[in-house]
Ligand code: HEM
């Protein structure tokens with residue numbers, strides 16, 4: 001064997017994934033976990049989409065009796081909650097978990113076991129939420145779950161307890177993933193990759209992860225207070241003894257508004273990656289795009305009160321938050337300008353991935369325009385809680401998040417699986433979704449103007465909302481068919497798909513330097529990076545170091561700003577403990593729906609799991625350099 | 627660059643875990659900051675609408691909570707000094723300091739328990755009472771977690787696992803202790819001291 005073959009063999013062995021089902025539960029490798037995240041959140045997306053379809057069926061005609069009022073409440077609540085907490089966030093974090101290490105040229109995330117833990121937490125939380133719907137005890141007070149409606153007095157069953165505990169539980173997963181993305185991005189970039197040479201997608205994930213760290217605690221505190229008020233008897237939201245209902249709204253929207261950008265920024269990162277590749281030129285205004293992302297991340301923390309314009313807060317506050325909300329249009333506009341300029345000055349090749357990104361630009365601009373409209377207080381007072389708002393946020397969420405993420409899936413599928421998705425099916429997929437989406441959601445603007453409130457399970461014929469609702473429902477089914485084509489495409493590609501080499505799109509970033517799909521160790525040698533688009537440079541990439549050991553999981557640590565080589569560190573290997581810990585944590589939270597003692601008991605289980613997790617395996621070496 | 631001879635034993639900013647524990651601390655600090663902001667929010671809302679005079683009832687004694695500050699500071703110091711010793715490879719001495727830290731921290735828990743038993747209100751009396759109960763218990767949980775973690779670390783040091791180079795676990799645990807100590811001070815100040823001011 002040549003030295004290189006020996007090296008490969010050793011690396012394969014050091015980075016091996018254990019076989020079998022138990023082995024599957026022990027895997028910590030970032031590409032596996034990333035794929036799990038992406039698959040699971042896509043499945044939750046389809047399940048929540050089916051709920052959307054059921055709502056559209058119920059609303060297609062006046063006084064329809066497909067689902068009754070109580071069930072309808074549960075359906076729209078689970079739809080909204082799942083789309084936000086089980087699709088949008090995990091999907092972008094999953095993409096990040098998969099792509100970031102590859103893009104920055106390292107071999108795994110900083111805390112591989114934590115990735116596995118956060119995945120299992122996400123899975124358990126998601127299954128619990130949908131399970132509660134099957135048992136008809138799902139949350140039923142809307143995805144933002146306002147008190148006092150959500151307090152014990154007005155919501156007697158377990159429904160809201162499921163919300164209060166499961167939400168906090170799932171947030172643990174989002175927070176853990178965020179920390180690990182931040183540390184990986186800051187400390188593990190390939191030598192030479194300074195901040196200025198970091199790909200724009202990685203920037204978007206970095207900003208997103210910081211936003212999660214500061215935004216999520218808002219909803220964590222809110223739902224902990226709510227759970228305690230309901231299950232233990234504290235009085236944080238009881239206005240008769242010093243509590244306050246609007247406190248919930250502040251806490252929720254402190255998180256809820258940034259949440260929209262948490263989902264949107266990585267989507268913008270995808271668009272900024274895909275458009276240049278298919279235009280065969282670097283991104284126009286890279287620095288401006290990155291700065292806009294940072295600006296959006298910061299400004300989005302100053303807007304939350306625009307969800308509360310109609311709650312009777314002082315006019316000065318309304319005015320301030322109205323102006324602040326309009327302000328976010330500036331960095332968003334800069335980004336859109338840069339994307340259009342890239343398309344304009346490049347030679348675009350209209351692949352499916354690029355079409356999704358262009359569709360995004362158009363749909364998102366419509367959603368942004370209605371956003372500027374509802375940012376104005378008098379306008380909002382007219383349209384608040386009507387279908388106008390439902391139309392607005394689906395334009396932003398489907399246009400601004402789903403479209404680019406599907407673009408990303410088409411773009412990176414060959415990296416994930418080694419096979420190219422079918423382009424013809426892909427184009428059908430895209431056009432059906434684009435048309436279906438607009439037919440389904442554009443009429444909702446008009447319904448809102450006609451006074452149709454959101455969250456009603458039916459309406460009278462005399463309101464004359466029937467025809468537009470029928471049109472919207474038809475659109476929703478075209479949209480659904482469009483998404484089904486995606487599934488057909490996956491299956492077709494699995495059997496007949498064209499093989500992709502390492503770099504089928506001739507793209508410029510490092511994930512395309514690894515094989516498709518990548519080996520567990522990702523890179524045979526960690527490359528020295530000297531440019532923002534390393535694979536478009538004339539010179540071949542060279543190894544940054546010699547002497548990294550290949551018989552264990554070694555990675556390089558670099559300086560935060562400059563990317564100068566700093567140290568070599570060793571990553572932990574496969575283990576079952578993250579699963580055990582996630583189950584113990586799940587027992588603590590989900591058990592406390594029934595009795596607080598579950599929480600106390602599970603606390604000690606959690607401790608045992610953490611101890612097992614960090615237990616140093618024998619034999620110990622000397623513990624010092626000899 | 628040839629990294630073959632470079633050390634792999636890092637217990638400082640060169641190891642990802644150091645940044646990981648910082649991440650945890652930032653998250654938890656944000657949680658506490660939001661709790662405290664909510665406290666002031668309710669205070670302001672209640673006084674500006676004359677719904678309830680804050681704190682709306684009796685104020686608990688500050689005797690036990692203040693003693694606890696002293697005890698917690700000792701825990702932080704013992705872990706810090708333990709780290710100094712371990713860098714001189716005095717692992718047994720470190721182990722005993724870890725034991726001392728645990729014992730004193732148990733004292734913190736005991737005093738906290740006594741104090742909670744004797745609070746002049748129950749948690750459902752008013753919003754202020756809810757804050758006192760929840761934040762004090764939240765911190766109680768953290769001290770308990772600190773004790774359990776430190777016990778394990780102390781045990782490993784007696785077993786001879788830690789050396790002057792391999793002591794990442796000690797560093798992480800110490801940093802977390804600093805946090806347990808430091809986070810108590812703003813909580814103490816807000817829930818026990820501020821209601822005593824008559825602004
Ligand atoms: C797949 C196609 C979709 C359809 C047919 C659909 C349909 C609907 C409908 C009809 C409502 C209004 C319920 C009501 O107010 O009575 C609704 C609410 C909502 N949707 Fe969708 N939706 C879809 C996709 C999405 C996506 C992708 C997201 C987010 C990423 C999303 C997030 C939400 C949220 C947050 C609500 C509010 C729930 C609440 O009122 O608490 N939807 N959806």
Ligand SMILES: [Cu+2]
Pocket residue numbers: 256257260303304306307
């Ligand atoms: Cu908002």
